[in-house]
Amino acid sequence: MKSLYRIAPNTRTTKRHVIFTEGVQKKLEEIIWENVNEKKIDSRWKITGAAQESYSDSNIEEMDYIPAFTSIPLFSQNFVTQCALEMSADVDFIPCTIISRTKKNHQYYIARTRRFLSLINHDETDLKEKENLLSPVIFNKIQDDFFLARDTIQKTMLIASEELKKMCDRKKINILFFEVKYEKNSDANS
Template identity: 30%
Template structure:
């Protein structure tokens, strides 16, 4: 999934401790108890303006976390309530503040074909997943999933794409090779 914006610098930067967000939303290393005591806030990078924040139904957080609009959550929560948890986050863009929802995807499947995916080599010689290829063994009975090995990588199904199109939501889908 991608934002519909065709410009640079459109990520959302989180205020506060991003380590805890990453540990909860991606690594599953901690429980979400801390979310009861913090207000989630984000700031849009300089490439976004107030009109952009109004029309987008999907934004991407700086650490790869999915952020959906109120409109998306209202329309899809009955479909996604088994797969996702939504947490309100106030996104500030210039002089406008708008509520979106930071999303924890709780549905897992090994959807990446690691033997055929592309990797880039880091300075220390380790490899990092760059271009994931979808495995042939993927089950399509989901809307949003995270990979069981690379938990920071998540994917949307054709089911979700159809839902987004039917409801005329402003989300773009990236095709991942299979």
């Protein structure tokens, strides 16, 4: 049985997101969640987000992962340099600039996964209108090989695989991994 993980930045700060303007946020959500294989990214589009005030420049430079609101994952230049080639079949990396509270620019990349799997057991997890999680999430057992995947219905749910965790451990990538729980009595799903 393969383990699944949620990822988190390796920081103690509580306000730990990158914020995009509303127009940029909506466009990113469309590109990342809907028809990901059909949407082309205009290379002239310069994506910029602001790090919340609790992030210092040194935090941003040391971390390899920072989340943006609505589960938009941002990875460092270090992560992309070391991992992007191995992940290229599943993930597109879109350049993004993060501006810190000191107005310094930091190069990061938005990860757009092309893998949507039935990660959540929707019969056992209490969902409100298929969007808001009201109870602890019960996950299906996944046998597919992947690095990052989103749930087919709850698209804000981003999960990392055991393969990604092992690669990050091997390459000393600065990301925290938290193993998720499977449902108790389920056959493997894919």
